[in-house]
Amino acid sequence: MTDEIDLGDTDELPALSARSVQLAMAAGDADAAAAAAPRKGRTLVAADQLGKYFPVQPGLFARASKVVRAVDGVSLRVRRGETMGLVGESGCGKSTLGRLLLRLVEPSFGRVVFEGRDILPLRASEMRPLRRRMQIIFQDPYSSLNPRLTVREAVSEPIRIHKLAANRDDEEAQVEALLKKVGLRPEMMDRYPHEFSGGQRQRIGIARALAVRPDFIVCDEPISALDVSIQAQIVNLLEDLQDELGVAYLFISHDLNVVEHVSDRVAVMYLGKIVERAPARALYESAHHPYSRALLGAIPSADATKRRLRVLLQGDVPSPIDPPSGCAFHPRCPRSVKGTCDRETPPLVARADDPHHHVACWNPQ
Numbered sequence: 590m591t592d593e594i595d596l597g598d599t600d601e602l603p604a605l606s607a608r609s610v611q612l613a614m615a616a617g618d619a620d621a622a623a624a625a626a627p628r629k630g631r632t633l634v635a636a637d638q639l640g641k642y643f644p645v646q647p648g649l650f651a652r653a654s655k656v657v658r659a660v661d662g663v664s665l666r667v668r669r670g671e672t673m674g675l676v677g678e679s680g681c682g683k684s685t686l687g688r689l690l691l692r693l694v695e696p697s698f699g700r701v702v703f704e705g706r707d708i709l710p711l712r713a714s715e716m717r718p719l720r721r722r723m724q725i726i727f728q729d730p731y732s733s734l735n736p737r738l739t740v741r742e743a744v745s746e747p748i749r750i751h752k753l754a755a756n757r758d759d760e761e762a763q764v765e766a767l768l769k770k771v772g773l774r775p776e777m778m779d780r781y782p783h784e785f786s787g788g789q790r791q792r793i794g795i796a797r798a799l800a801v802r803p804d805f806i807v808c809d810e811p812i813s814a815l816d817v818s819i820q821a822q823i824v825n826l827l828e829d830l831q832d833e834l835g836v837a838y839l840f841i842s843h844d845l846n847v848v849e850h851v852s853d854r855v856a857v858m859y860l861g862k863i864v865e866r867a868p869a870r871a872l873y874e875s876a877h878h879p880y881s882r883a884l885l886g887a888i889p890s891a892d893a894t895k896r897r898l899r900v901l902l903q904g905d906v907p908s909p910i911d912p913p914s915g916c917a918f919h920p921r922c923p924r925s926v927k928g929t930c931d932r933e934t935p936p937l938v939a940r941a942d943d944p945h946h947h948v949a950c951w952n953p954q
């Protein structure tokens with residue numbers, strides 16, 4: 590048994606940025622708005638200086654073994670009912686961070702705190718009830734579904750594992766209700782994954798994740814394998830489910846427009862570290878880290894009034910096996926200060942003009 594951990598209060602969410610609060614306000618439902626606001630205020634899951642270094646097999650001529658610094662000292666909170674967007678170039682550690690939060694990957698250092706409890710010292714039997722509450726939705730719904738299980742079996746499996754049904758009838762009713770919730774018809778229950786389209790398979794994956802009534806879901810590129818026409822449907826489904834069930838998401842995506850649309854807050858990762866974190870609107874309207882500005886400036890936008898600074902990212906992402914000294918972005922950064930940026934790692938700190946906006950940069954814009 591571990592003691593409740595207080596991680597301090599450095600990562601606040603402005604209460605009224607919550608989408609469900611806005612929806613309730615728009616509908617003139619002040620009570621629902623008031624009820625939704627505090628639900629999003631409390632930390633559900635937190636990373637505290639979390640890191641994962643993967644060992645790399647030494648090559649034929651290399652003597653010493655090396656490590657990939659996939660996640661390198663990340664602190665991040667996800668609050669109840671909120672969506673935290675996570676963006677960054679390929680290989681910067683987004684999926685590894687998501688898996689670390691679920692303890693699907695064991696960290697090299699740091700802590701993962703779920704509802705105030707450090708989950709890393711917990712044994713498998715102690716983790717089991719928590720596993721039910723933390724789920725993942727994968728990019729490729731086909732490979733994440735067992736081709737030999739019907740939809741009924743796939744969705745009822747987690748219900749059975751976690752003993753969430755009183756009897757077979759109750760289990761059947763739960764599966765039917767879940768399929769309805771994700772927009773699939775009950776008569777589809779006895780079909781196999783290959784009989785469905787990509788969008789339908791992702792709906793089955795979402796039903797499976799929801800079957801155990803989770804509080805937190807890591808959505809790892811949940812729409813990138815789908816046709817563009819289907820993507821909006823799945824995004825809307827995830828948002829509706831959040832409004833209904835109060836589930837929190839870590840939403841990982843390469844589609845920066847979708848991340849802006851779904852997220853309460855967004856964190857930008859570069860080579861295993863968070864370089865900027867802010868409420869979504871603040872970040873997209875005025876990013877301060879040169880990397881975020883370059884990344885967001887690359888979004889094709891129909892809205893000319895946004896006037897995003899378009900800076901092209903130069904060069905490739907450096908290897909996480911041997912990251913650059915100081916600020917890892919310095920070899921690509923137009924604002925790099927010689928003698929500082931190449932020597933000292935900038936900490937992620939709140940801006941003086943906005944305590945909700947955190948930036949790791951010696952010379953921010």
Ligand SMILES: Nc1ncnc2c1ncn2[C@@H]1O[C@H](COP(=O)(O)OP(=O)(O)OP(=O)(O)O)[C@@H](O)[C@H]1O
Nearest residue numbers: 643657658659678679680681682683684685686909
């Ligand atoms: N099991 C592993 N063993 C060794 N290296 C790994 C392992 N998993 C990930 N890595 C490395 O860790 C780094 C981060 O990988 P990760 O998959 O977390 O990045 P990502 O941001 O999710 O990338 P993408 O956007 O392409 O999905 C990469 O360099 C990757 O090659």
Ligand code: SF4
Nearest residue numbers: 916919922930950951
């Ligand atoms: S710390 Fe220096 S190199 Fe890094 S992003 Fe800021 S200005 Fe650029």
Ligand SMILES: [Mg+2]
Nearest residue numbers: 683684685809
């Ligand atoms: Mg990934």
